[in-house]
Amino acid sequence: MTATETKTQYETIIGLEVHVQLATESKAFCADAVQFGSEPNTHTSVISLAHPGTLPRANKRQIEFATRLGLALGCKINERSFFDRKNYFYADLPKGYQITQDRTPICVGGALEINFIDPKTQKPTTKIIKIHHIHMEEDAGKSIHDQDPSVSFIDLNRAGTPLLEIVTMPDLRSGEEVDAFMTGMRHLVRWVGVSDGNMEEGSMRCDVNISIRPEGSTEFMTRCEVKNVNSMRFARQAIKYEATRQQSIVEKGGQVEQNTLNFDPTTGRTTPLRSKENAHDYRYFPDPDLPPVVITPSFLEKIKSEMPLLPKEARQILMEQYGLPEYDTNFLTEEIAVFNYAQSFLSQVAPTQYKAVSNLIINKILPAANELKIELTDFPLTISQLSDFLNLIETGKVSNSAAYQNLFPALLDTPSVSATEMAEKLNLFQNSDTDFLEKIVQEVIEKNPQKVAEYRKGKKGLLGFFMGEVMKASKGKAEPKTTNALVLKALES
Numbered sequence: 222m223t224a225t226e227t228k229t230q231y232e233t234i235i236g237l238e239v240h241v242q243l244a245t246e247s248k249a250f251c252a253d254a255v256q257f258g259s260e261p262n263t264h265t266s267v268i269s270l271a272h273p274g275t276l277p278r279a280n281k282r283q284i285e286f287a288t289r290l291g292l293a294l295g296c297k298i299n300e301r302s303f304f305d306r307k308n309y310f311y312a313d314l315p316k317g318y319q320i321t322q323d324r325t326p327i328c329v330g331g332a333l334e335i336n337f338i339d340p341k342t343q344k345p346t347t348k349i350i351k352i353h354h355i356h357m358e359e360d361a362g363k364s365i366h367d368q369d370p371s372v373s374f375i376d377l378n379r380a381g382t383p384l385l386e387i388v389t390m391p392d393l394r395s396g397e398e399v400d401a402f403m404t405g406m407r408h409l410v411r412w413v414g415v416s417d418g419n420m421e422e423g424s425m426r427c428d429v430n431i432s433i434r435p436e437g438s439t440e441f442m443t444r445c446e447v448k449n450v451n452s453m454r455f456a457r458q459a460i461k462y463e464a465t466r467q468q469s470i471v472e473k474g475g476q477v478e479q480n481t482l483n484f485d486p487t488t489g490r491t492t493p494l495r496s497k498e499n500a501h502d503y504r505y506f507p508d509p510d511l512p513p514v515v516i517t518p519s520f521l522e523k524i525k526s527e528m529p530l531l532p533k534e535a536r537q538i539l540m541e542q543y544g545l546p547e548y549d550t551n552f553l554t555e556e557i558a559v560f561n562y563a564q565s566f567l568s569q570v571a572p573t574q575y576k577a578v579s580n581l582i583i584n585k586i587l588p589a590a591n592e593l594k595i596e597l598t599d600f601p602l603t604i605s606q607l608s609d610f611l612n613l614i615e616t617g618k619v620s621n622s623a624a625y626q627n628l629f630p631a632l633l634d635t636p637s638v639s640a641t642e643m644a645e646k647l648n649l650f651q652n653s654d655t656d657f658l659e660k661i662v663q664e665v666i667e668k669n670p671q672k673v674a675e676y677r678k679g680k681k682g683l684l685g686f687f688m689g690e691v692m693k694a695s696k697g698k699a700e701p702k703t704t705n706a707l708v709l710k711a712l713e714s
């Protein structure tokens with residue numbers, strides 16, 4: 222046997238703890254505003270500053286959002302869950318403990334389906350990543366060390382911001398899968414409206430638990446946890462680095478130590494932050510200041526009734542009911558607002574126009590809405606105006622190019638006018654009047670004797686040139702079918 226045949230192959234085992242900042246207006250246990258980028262320490266009160274004698278009160282929206290995300294992921298929603306104290310000392314944690322949920326979190330179980338290109342086979346792959354549980358907790362403040370080397374600052378605006386922590390089972394095997402999970406989770410939290418999912422602003426960040434084991438083994442080996450990874454690129458780099466580091470330790474006969482690690486984006490390496498850390502180090506106990514969280518059947522029913530269609534169902538509708546291709550479906554289901562708009566538009570037109578509606582939304586309506594910085598619900602052109610617009614193209618009254626290049630922008634400028642009226646005003650109706658077209662064809666033939674001679678010698682590809690010239694001369698109004706016949710007749714005579 223050669224050395225390569227005996228070499229043990231390792232697989233990487235990855236579990237995630239994803240923190241999602243909720244899009245509530247106020248904090249988890251008091252009325253301070255939740256706002257990114259404000260002046261430091263302007264959203265603080267006696268509760269977020271942990272003055273003695275103050276009492277927290279749970280934000281109902283946080284509980285609603287946790288329930289909504291739990292339902293979207295197929296979790297079981299616990300009827301009763303509890304807030305606990307997780308004790309540790311840190312300068313940006315004034316209370317000396319974090320309010321979180323330990324033994325009985327609000328959601329348990331559930332799963333997220335991910336889609337990715339398998340790095341081994343290079344094939345599109347679908348995989349189910351199981352969720353262990355989701356718990357509610359609060360964020361800490363921020364320590365700022367990089368403004369003045371001799372001083373550290375504390376900004377407590379973020380202290381007490383509501384978070385959901387989604388803890389996965391160790392089902393992930395590569396950076397690609399982690400990337401797909403985070404992308405899918407970001408899409409879902411935005412879709413159900415519980416968070417903006419903005420990783421750059423820290424609304425979504427993940428701790429990555431990484432261990433390795435010989436391929437084929439079912440045991441788990443000691444894991445390391447890389448803290449607060451806030452970009453997918455860093456997550457992939459950290460996983461690659463850790464897998465290689467742990468493998469070289471094991472291959473030398475050593476043992477991986479259970480450490481909490483920091484990832485340094487500038488070096489691409491992980492460095493130990495603190496050594497072995499277990500749950501009992503935090504001395505969790507139920508928070509005596511907060512009552513149990515009780516999810517009544519009527520509350521649960523209310524949340525269920527407000528749930529939008531999930532992305533998977535939305536995709537199914539676009540592909541199966543409206544026959545749209547995958548590219549269009551992906552595009553139209555990136556944001557729930559776009560899907561809602563597309564669905565409402567599609568339901569109001571004839572089946573022959575489904576694809577045209579999709580093209581119109583993707584190529585014209587979305588770019589225009591972006592440029593105008595407006596929501597689709599405020600789009601200046603109504604669906605009936607837009608249907609009229611599409612009818613003009615479908616019936617051949619206005620050419621595709623004239624409709625898109627001239628009619629659409631004009632309608633946007635003057636949304637009070639119907640598409641037909643505007644086409645008339647701009648004189649865009651196509652002309653299939655043979656007398657009008659024959660005159661133009663004749664002019665084009667006379668202007669290009671050289672090309673006519675070439676065509677007649679057998680260069681049939683020049684037909685396109687003549688068509689183009691006639692189109693130009695008619696200002697795009699020549700009806701293509703009739704024109705084609707007339708051009709052919711003139712050239713062949």
Ligand code: MN
Nearest residue numbers: 240321358386
């Ligand atoms: Mn946490």
